[in-house]
Amino acid sequence: MSEAAEIIFDHVTKRYAGREAAALDDLTLEIPAGTFCILVGPSGGGKTTALKMINRLIPFDSGEIRIDGRSIDALPAVELRRGIGYVIQQIGLFPHMTVGENIGTVPRLLGWPKQKIRARTVELLELVGLEASDARRYPSQLSGGQRQRVGLARALAADPPVLLMDEPFGALDPITRLRLQTELRRLHREVEKTIIFVTHDVDEAITLGDRIAILRQGGVLAQYDTPDAILGHPADDFVKEFVGEDRALRRLALRTLADVPLQPGPGSGARLPAHTSLRNAVSQMLETNDEDVVVVDDAGNELGVFRLRDAGAAL
Amino acid sequence: MQGDHTFCPDWVRQHWGDTLGPALVQHIELTAIAIAIGFALSFTLALLAHRFRWLEQPIGVISAVIYTIPSIALFLLLVPFTGITRTTVEIALVGYTLVILVPNFVAGLRSAPADVLEAARGMGLTGRQIFMRVELPLAVPAIVGGLRIAVVSTITIATIAAFLLPQGLGYPIFLALKDPTPFKTEIYSAGALAVALALVCDALLVGLRRALIPWARQT
Numbered sequence: 001m002s003e004a005a006e007i008i009f010d011h012v013t014k015r016y017a018g019r020e021a022a023a024l025d026d027l028t029l030e031i032p033a034g035t036f037c038i039l040v041g042p043s044g045g046g047k048t049t050a051l052k053m054i055n056r057l058i059p060f061d062s063g064e065i066r067i068d069g070r071s072i073d074a075l076p077a078v079e080l081r082r083g084i085g086y087v088i089q090q091i092g093l094f095p096h097m098t099v100g101e102n103i104g105t106v107p108r109l110l111g112w113p114k115q116k117i118r119a120r121t122v123e124l125l126e127l128v129g130l131e132a133s134d135a136r137r138y139p140s141q142l143s144g145g146q147r148q149r150v151g152l153a154r155a156l157a158a159d160p161p162v163l164l165m166d167e168p169f170g171a172l173d174p175i176t177r178l179r180l181q182t183e184l185r186r187l188h189r190e191v192e193k194t195i196i197f198v199t200h201d202v203d204e205a206i207t208l209g210d211r212i213a214i215l216r217q218g219g220v221l222a223q224y225d226t227p228d229a230i231l232g233h234p235a236d237d238f239v240k241e242f243v244g245e246d247r248a249l250r251r252l253a254l255r256t257l258a259d260v261p262l263q264p265g266p267g268s269g270a271r272l273p274a275h276t277s278l279r280n281a282v283s284q285m286l287e288t289n290d291e292d293v294v295v296v297d298d299a300g301n302e303l304g305v306f307r308l309r310d311a312g313a314a315l
Numbered sequence: 316m317q318g319d320h321t322f323c324p325d326w327v328r329q330h331w332g333d334t335l336g337p338a339l340v341q342h343i344e345l346t347a348i349a350i351a352i353g354f355a356l357s358f359t360l361a362l363l364a365h366r367f368r369w370l371e372q373p374i375g376v377i378s379a380v381i382y383t384i385p386s387i388a389l390f391l392l393l394v395p396f397t398g399i400t401r402t403t404v405e406i407a408l409v410g411y412t413l414v415i416l417v418p419n420f421v422a423g424l425r426s427a428p429a430d431v432l433e434a435a436r437g438m439g440l441t442g443r444q445i446f447m448r449v450e451l452p453l454a455v456p457a458i459v460g461g462l463r464i465a466v467v468s469t470i471t472i473a474t475i476a477a478f479l480l481p482q483g484l485g486y487p488i489f490l491a492l493k494d495p496t497p498f499k500t501e502i503y504s505a506g507a508l509a510v511a512l513a514l515v516c517d518a519l520l521v522g523l524r525r526a527l528i529p530w531a532r533q534t
Contacts, residue, residue, distance in 0.1 A: 055437055081439030092434025096452045096530045106438050138530045154438075164437075 004034040004194045005068040005161035007054065012063035014049060014219070023049045024060065024219035031211070033068075033161075036188050036195045038209035040202060041242070046219030047198045051164050054196065055084045067162060082106055085155030085163040085193075089170045091147050093139040099125075099150050100135030106158040124153040127190075129183060145176035152184075156191070165197045169204070181207055202243055206231070206250060214239055228254050232315065251315050252279035257295045260314040262304025267294040274303060282311050323500040334487055334501075339508055342483040345473045346516075348405055350466055353412030357461075360413070361420030365450075374417060382414040386472050390479045404476040411472055412465045419461025423454030456531060459524040463517055470513045484509045 009029040015022050024046040031037045039047035052058040053065060056077045065072045072080055093102050103124055104117045112120075122132045128149040139147055148168060155163060169177045185208060188195060199205055205212050206227045214222040214230070216238055223235040231251040234240040244250070258274040269290030272281055274297055281293050285308045292307040327335065364371040384392070389407045397403040427450045435445045477485030487505040491497045 057433070057437060078439040078441050081437060083439075086434065086437035088430060088434060088437070090428075090430030090433075092428070092430035092432075094431060094435075094449060096449075096455075096528065098530075105440075109439060109444070140530070151434075 003161055004192045006033045006066075007031040007037075007162065007194060007196065008066045009050070010064045010066065012050070012053065012060050012065060014046070014053070014058070014060040021218040022046075024053075026063070027215075027219065027221055029213055029221065029224060031194060031196065033194055034192055036185075036197065036208060036210045038205040038212045039196065039198045039215060040200065040205040040212055041215035041222070042217065043200065044217045045215035047200075047215050048166055049219070050215070051166055051196055051198050054162070054164055055081045055086060082109055082158065083160050083162070085158075085160040087148075087151050087155045087163070087165040087168045089167040091151040093147055093150055093154070095139050097138075098135060099130075099137050099139070099142070102139070102150055103135070103154045103157050105154060110158055112158075120157060121153075124156055127156070127187065128153045143176075144172055145180065148172065148180060152187075156193075159191075161192075161194060163193045163195045165195060167198055167200070170199070170201075184208065206243075206254070214242060216242075248312075248315060249279055249282075252282060252311065253277050255314065257281055257293075257306055260306065260310075262295055262306055263292075263310070265294065265302055265305050267292040267305035267307075269293040269305075271296050271300075271302075273298065278306075278311065278314060281306055282308065321499075322503055326498075326500045327504050330501075335484075335504060335508060338482070338484045338487055338505060339512070342470070342473055342485075342509065342512065345401070345404060345408065345476060345483050346466065346469050346512075349408035349412060349469050349473070350462070352405065353409045353416055353465060353469075354462070356409065357413055357416035357420055360417050361424060364417070364421050365424040371421060378410075378414040378417055381410040386411070386475045387478055390476065394479070399479060401480060401482070404473070404480055404482075408469050408472060408476070412469060415465045415468065416461045419457050419464075420454065423457025423461075424450055426457060427453045455527050456524065459520055459527065463520045466516045466520065467513045470509060470516065474509055484512075 007029075008031070009027045012024055012027045013022060014024040021044075027046075027050060039050055041047050049058055053060050054067075054072065056072060067084075094105070097105075100118075100121050103121045107117045107120060121135055125132055125134055130146065130149055130153070134142075134146075134150075139150070142150065151168070155165075169180050172180065181204065184195075197208060209227055211224065212227055212230055213224045216222045222242075223230055223239050225233075228251060230239065231243060231247045231254070234243060234247070240247075255278045256275050257272060257278065260278065269292045270284055270288060271294045272284060274295050276284075284293055285291070290308075292305045295303045295306055297303055360374050364374050381389075386407060389410065390403060393403045393406055397406065431449060431453075432445065435449050440448065473483050474485030474488065476483055477489040480486075484505045487501050491499075491501040
């Protein structure tokens, strides 16, 4: 169960009765196992529809969705869902159950022994940054950020190979949101999962995703690629406009000084550690009006020099 | 006894065994039977209305119509069918509980938020599991809330049953009122017992509520 799974949309189409535009128009998407895949786009693009098709909350008209080569229609819907983690924006914790009982929901459905559920709950609380003692609290006693941590723990409880997240951080304040984004990224490195993540926020998509699928009105796939490729080579004007005019700066943010060839010294600018993003390095040079920055390793040894005029070539 | 203008504790002591005590027991019986049957019936109707939404309106209309009939009239209306019996009284009392309990139960069963239901479905709970583990527990506050109102109002309405049947705390009041110079101690003490019974029952239900829903208590 714990291995990540590959997800394939194979010419999936969905139309709602009485509406001219399709909700999802012939979507074909291959999501390799272990990918953090973002579905992004304006409303009406069908991103949430596509997500909810994977756990069969929304049926489709034609095509097929396969998880690890197996059609999602091959087993009963409730069984399919117990093997897929599901996190929604409104979280939907059970208010009458403690945090521990919430997290243990799917393991109980699967008939795990009590001892195993308890141990797993403690493990998950730690994984999402909560205390073991929080298991006894009720959702009404938690903050919004804590609740979504519980929501995430609940989705991960039975160690599903696939995690579906529908704008999970959309209702949180910017600081909590940033913290949870960072932790989700870390979590994705620690636990092997295929994550499908819906958002309408391009920044969130670029920060989190290994791959981004941009859907436009009428459920048409506009582009499916890595964040870097989408910023560097937007497929059309729609994508260009959607990702914004500051594409080059956003791309700089995706790389660090360690990723680019450095020039031999000496340099005259500030000393920056190698894990600094190119965007921050450029910002530094603009701020202090320097031609370059000196790149140093953790021990403070000079690795070389990164010059402002090489920034364009680094992309 | 010192006239009929003041309360006479001696009378209460002397007549506890032959009048007030038995009347209190009968009153509790009348109420308990009405609430038990009313609860079972209302719960069944609420389940039907929850399952089949189109049933909600007809069920609501029928119980509302029953409620508009004055209690004495309802007792008398039933006499041709069930005679001057406890059954007549219980049918009327049960009828009044329905109008309170059914809407409360239906609202309770509907009170689960949409996001909670979606999460439940998305995690792979079956329809039956969603009902048993989510909708029903979340309905408990509304169910107990409805019971509190129903119990108190049934205790009150049951005193009126004395016009039909020589039972319950209403009967001593009824007898005293028939007297051209009513003996007030009898009226006061029986009335006070009815009020006390209502208060005790309500307190018990508040305790039940606290025991059943720890999650709503702590914030």
